[in-house]
Amino acid sequence: MDDILGKEKDQLLADIFKEPLTDKEVIAFRQRVFEDLIDERAYTIVRGFVESIKEVSRLLSLEAEVYEEFKYGLHIDAALTYVNALEATLNLLRGLNVKSEGIASFISYLEGLVQGKEFQALKGLAYEAKAARDKIKVRVSVDGNRVRVTGDGGEDLSSRVEQLFSRFKGQQVRQIRFTGSREQTTHVHAMILRGIYMIFKEEFNVMRRLRDEFPNILDEGVKNFAKEFEFYIKYIEYMRDIESKGYKFSIPQFTEDGSIHVKGFYSMLLARRGTAVTNDIHASGDRRVFIITGVNGGGKTTFAITFGQLAFLASIGVPVPAEEAKVPLFSNIITAFPIEEDRLESLSRLEEDIVRAVNILKTADSRTLVIVNELFSATTSDEGFELARRFVSEIASRGSYLIYVTFITKIATLENVISLVAQVQDGRPTFKIVEGGPPSSYMAVQIAARHRLLYEDVRGHVGR
Amino acid sequence: MIEFDLLRVGDVPEAKDKENLVKDLELGKILDAVAQKDELIRGVWSHVLLLSGADVESIRYRQEAVKDAIQNRDVVVELYRFTGDVITRTERAAFLVTYDNPELVVLETAAGMRVMIDAFKDLKGILSRASFSSQAFQGLVNTIRENVDENFIASAKELLSFFDIRNNTLEFSVKLGAHNTLVDPVVLAPKKEGGVIRKLFNRESAYEFRLDPHDERGAEILGDIRKWVLAGLAPTMLNAYEHLLQFFKTLNEQLAFFVGAINLYDLFQRLGLPLAYPELSEGTLSFRDLHCLSLAISLNRRPVPNSLETRNVSAFIITGANRGGKTTFLRSVGQAILLARAGVFVPASRLALPSAGAPHTHFQREEERTMSYGKFEEEVIRFRKLVDLVRPGDFVLMNESFSTTNQVEASEVAKQVVSALVDSGVTVFYVTFLQDFIHHFVKEYGDRVVLLTPERLKDGTRTFRLVRGSVQPGYALDIWDKLFKRESSAAKAL
Numbered sequence: 001m002d003d004i005l006g007k008e009k010d011q012l013l014a015d016i017f018k019e020p021l022t023d024k025e026v027i028a029f030r031q032r033v034f035e036d037l038i039d040e041r042a043y044t045i046v047r048g049f050v051e052s053i054k055e056v057s058r059l060l061s062l063e064a065e066v067y068e069e070f071k072y073g074l075h076i077d078a079a080l081t082y083v084n085a086l087e088a089t090l091n092l093l094r095g096l097n098v099k100s101e102g103i104a105s106f107i108s109y110l111e112g113l114v115q116g117k118e119f120q121a122l123k124g125l126a127y128e129a130k131a132a133r134d135k136i137k138v139r140v141s142v143d144g145n146r147v148r149v150t151g152d153g154g155e156d157l158s159s160r161v162e163q164l165f166s167r168f169k170g171q172q173v174r175q176i177r178f179t180g181s182r183e184q185t186t187h188v189h190a191m192i193l194r195g196i197y198m199i200f201k202e203e204f205n206v207m208r209r210l211r212d213e214f215p216n217i218l219d220e221g222v223k224n225f226a227k228e229f230e231f232y233i234k235y236i237e238y239m240r241d242i243e244s245k246g247y248k249f250s251i252p253q254f255t256e257d258g259s260i261h262v263k264g265f266y267s268m269l270l271a272r273r274g275t276a277v278t279n280d281i282h283a284s285g286d287r288r289v290f291i292i293t294g295v296n297g298g299g300k301t302t303f304a305i306t307f308g309q310l311a312f313l314a315s316i317g318v319p320v321p322a323e324e325a326k327v328p329l330f331s332n333i334i335t336a337f338p339i340e341e342d343r344l345e346s347l348s349r350l351e352e353d354i355v356r357a358v359n360i361l362k363t364a365d366s367r368t369l370v371i372v373n374e375l376f377s378a379t380t381s382d383e384g385f386e387l388a389r390r391f392v393s394e395i396a397s398r399g400s401y402l403i404y405v406t407f408i409t410k411i412a413t414l415e416n417v418i419s420l421v422a423q424v425q426d427g428r429p430t431f432k433i434v435e436g437g438p439p440s441s442y443m444a445v446q447i448a449a450r451h452r453l454l455y456e457d458v459r460g461h462v463g464r
Numbered sequence: 465m466i467e468f469d470l471l472r473v474g475d476v477p478e479a480k481d482k483e484n485l486v487k488d489l490e491l492g493k494i495l496d497a498v499a500q501k502d503e504l505i506r507g508v509w510s511h512v513l514l515l516s517g518a519d520v521e522s523i524r525y526r527q528e529a530v531k532d533a534i535q536n537r538d539v540v541v542e543l544y545r546f547t548g549d550v551i552t553r554t555e556r557a558a559f560l561v562t563y564d565n566p567e568l569v570v571l572e573t574a575a576g577m578r579v580m581i582d583a584f585k586d587l588k589g590i591l592s593r594a595s596f597s598s599q600a601f602q603g604l605v606n607t608i609r610e611n612v613d614e615n616f617i618a619s620a621k622e623l624l625s626f627f628d629i630r631n632n633t634l635e636f637s638v639k640l641g642a643h644n645t646l647v648d649p650v651v652l653a654p655k656k657e658g659g660v661i662r663k664l665f666n667r668e669s670a671y672e673f674r675l676d677p678h679d680e681r682g683a684e685i686l687g688d689i690r691k692w693v694l695a696g697l698a699p700t701m702l703n704a705y706e707h708l709l710q711f712f713k714t715l716n717e718q719l720a721f722f723v724g725a726i727n728l729y730d731l732f733q734r735l736g737l738p739l740a741y742p743e744l745s746e747g748t749l750s751f752r753d754l755h756c757l758s759l760a761i762s763l764n765r766r767p768v769p770n771s772l773e774t775r776n777v778s779a780f781i782i783t784g785a786n787r788g789g790k791t792t793f794l795r796s797v798g799q800a801i802l803l804a805r806a807g808v809f810v811p812a813s814r815l816a817l818p819s820a821g822a823p824h825t826h827f828q829r830e831e832e833r834t835m836s837y838g839k840f841e842e843e844v845i846r847f848r849k850l851v852d853l854v855r856p857g858d859f860v861l862m863n864e865s866f867s868t869t870n871q872v873e874a875s876e877v878a879k880q881v882v883s884a885l886v887d888s889g890v891t892v893f894y895v896t897f898l899q900d901f902i903h904h905f906v907k908e909y910g911d912r913v914v915l916l917t918p919e920r921l922k923d924g925t926r927t928f929r930l931v932r933g934s935v936q937p938g939y940a941l942d943i944w945d946k947l948f949k950r951e952s953s954a955a956k957a958l
Binding site for chain 1: 465611612619632634636637638639642643650651655670683685689690704706708
């Protein structure tokens with residue numbers, strides 16, 4: 001998996017690529033949910049729901065950590081957040097024309113829950129408790145270490161200062177930033193709160209009842225929905241970020257005839273920085289081996305990795321980074337990239353490559369995508385070519401798909417392979433990978449020519 | 465509401481080309497003389513002199529106030545010193561180095577406010593000794609009398625007594641917010657025994673606790689709570705403090721302008737310069753014995769003045785031999801326009817300007833005295849920027865503009881530029897040697913142009929005075945003479 005993720009680790013992608021490949025039904029289910037959620041309104045509603053449920057859980061778990069006096073308040077807020085989230089989500093989703101089975105079942109689950117007696121009782125009591133809390137106002141007087149709480153009011157000194165000196169005009173109000181610690185739930189605050197509860201006895205009783213009667217608040221089913229949706233929300237958020245840079249996502253279609261038609265696919269990691277170049281890849285299905293050659297730093301490896309990512313994302317039922325994508329549904333994606341450590345002697349590296357190749361051939365079938373990078377490069381190009389020829393022929397006989405990145409251009413001349421070449425314009429790579437014969441002149445040669453260091457130049461000078 | 469405005473400069477921005485004005489018109493010398501090393505006076509004067517816009521009404525308002533200030537000069541100077549002193553004492557009493565402790569902010573601002581409240585009595589005493597006649601100064605006296613009465617002073621003193629360092633009791637109201645945390649703290653006035661207020665919202669029960677004397681953490685938290693509560697009051701106090709201080713600072717700053725005018729008045733007396741309050745009269749540009757103030761300051765005596773009487777003239781072309789007082793003339797006009805707009809008297813026995821427009825200068829710089837298309841391009845770019853700032857009614861003072869390329873080419877540019885300015889309602893003063901331009905322009909604009917040249921007496925002596933000239937004679941001969949002399953002295957040297 002590390003090969004597909006690339007060198008730059010991206011947490012969301014890293015998590016996603018742990019998802020197991022799955023079957024058609026699950027993929028279709030997820031794709032329908034994505035289709036619904038790609039609508040900005042639905043996305044906003046569901047994201048709001050997920051965030052609210054997380055907030056409810058946070059408030060409830062916070063209760064365990066605070067003084068008794070504060071538990072009542074946290075409970076009011078947890079209950080209100082929960083009640084409002086469920087009602088709002090339901091109301092808003094009902095107004096949309098959702099098509100997916102996933103969201104439809106969520107709506108009907110919420111309907112059942114919200115209409116239930118228990119939910120209604122919770123709602124009633126939560127609002128009552130909130131109203132009780134809002135009613136409370138006390139006078140506190142602090143004198144040394146003595147604190148006194150009473151139900152009295154008094155004259156606001158700030159407005160008196162403001163009023164008296166309002167005859168002096170001046171510029172806008174200056175704000176002072178209070179930088180001291182600002183703990184709100186200490187034992188001193190709790191003692192003041194206890195005093196408040198003693199003065200406002202009835203109000204306190206309502207709060208206590210809410211906690212006694214509804215200790216848990218959160219419904220298990222709701223919790224599960226929230227967890228499921230979180231994955232979608234995170235993925236869409238990730239997509240939006242990339243889309244904002246001008247790139248497109250699409251929901252892939254699966255081909256039955258083994259053909260591949262992908263237009264405008266790109267590396268998500270590069271797209272996040274706005275530097276990705278889009279590429280296309282096409283295959284009718286009878287030829288399934290792609291040999292990529294061309295200049296170093298021309299985007300060959302990125303192309304291979306990116307296509308692997310796309311194939312993987314398609315197989316777990318999420319939108320893919322491409323303008324349009326029609327691919328076979330791969331059941332297995334296998335990679336063989338160079339082993340970083342060159343501690344391995346060249347002989348053992350070549351051995352290792354062969355072992356890997358053979359292992360690949362063991363499991364590869366017509367629904368396997370194999371991506372290899374500079375396989376068999378730790379030897380002469382003749383020997384490397386020969387190994388590659390064999391490997392390619394074996395892969396082809398199994399009907400597997402192969403993307404082979406190599407600097408041995410001869411491999412691209414094998415029969416029944418599709419030759420892709422990294423393009424160069426004005427001496428610079430364009431990062432476009434295009435079908436065609438392997439390059440006949442090399443970048444290094446062009447550079448030498450520009451600086452008059454080719455044979456005739458050197459001869460001409462030396463000759464003088 | 466205390467409202468006074470001795471200057472009526474509003475929030476008009478300073479001229480965008482003020483740096484050129486200061487340099488070209490030698491304003492630094494005038495500001496130095498006016499300020500007498502008082503930075504505040506210098507700052508206010510520089511601001512008022514360099515306003516980008518000034519309307520007739522505000523100019524008359526300031527003129528009247530300046531006359532009044534000179535009439536009541538002792539009181540004005542004393543007021544200036546007194547308000548400055550109150551500001552110093554206040555800032556010493558309110559030791560506000562940081563604003564992160566609301567409790568200190570409240571105590572320190574209260575201390576500062578006590579100083580200022582006490583100062584009002586003396587302020588009123590000083591004011592009562594003057595007999596002001598201008599709208600500006602009368603407005604000041606009235607607003608203070610109306611807003612700062614005995615009642616206000618007494619109320620302020622009582623209110624400030626609540627914020628005494630010795631008073632350790634803090635009373636406030638709170639509500640409950642999210643999570644039942646305490647929110648919306650409001651500092652309350654101390655309860656007066658048997659007061660009416662306590663009946664309003666009375667609940668009998670009370671709850672009291674004392675922190676354990678060993679509970680150090682608790683004491684710390686109580687301290688935090690005090691700061692938290694006072695954080696609501698502190699900005700209010702700080703604002704009241706700053707507004708009160710702002711009153712003294714604004715007054716002090718505006719008075720600085722008049723103290724500067726008094727200094728300038730004394731300077732005029734000492735140098736024997738005439739003094740006139742300018743008039744604004746459409747179509748008229750006239751002055752009698754106008755002196756260049758910066759030159760007078762440099763020389764420390766009266767320089768040679770100039771006089772001019774014109775009606776409906778839009779362009780003044782100044783040409784002729786160097787060192788004949790052309791640049792000085794240009795400066796004297798620019799300085800007079802600025803002083804007039806500020807509402808101050810000018811060093812002339814009479815001055816009438818056609819509008820209250822702003823002056824703009826385009827003086828050729830030393831570094832531009834070479835000829836090249838590159839330099840010419842730079843000059844054109846600079847002039848283009850200046851044009852963006854010019855409005856109808858303004859004055860453009862040009863000193864040898866467009867002399868970085870040959871005379872023929874430059875004349876064409878100058879003709880187009882100056883014609884465009886004049887046709888837009890701008891008055892132009894242009895010191896130039898561009899022959900083609902002068903001829904063309906005078907011919908085309910006729911009575912709307914006045915040509916001025918340095919006066920030369922019959923025996924050849926220069927008077928440093930400019931007189932009306934005509935197109936044909938003088939100028940070319942001057943050049944010829946100059947060139948001839950140079951040639952011949954060169955020949956002699958050979």
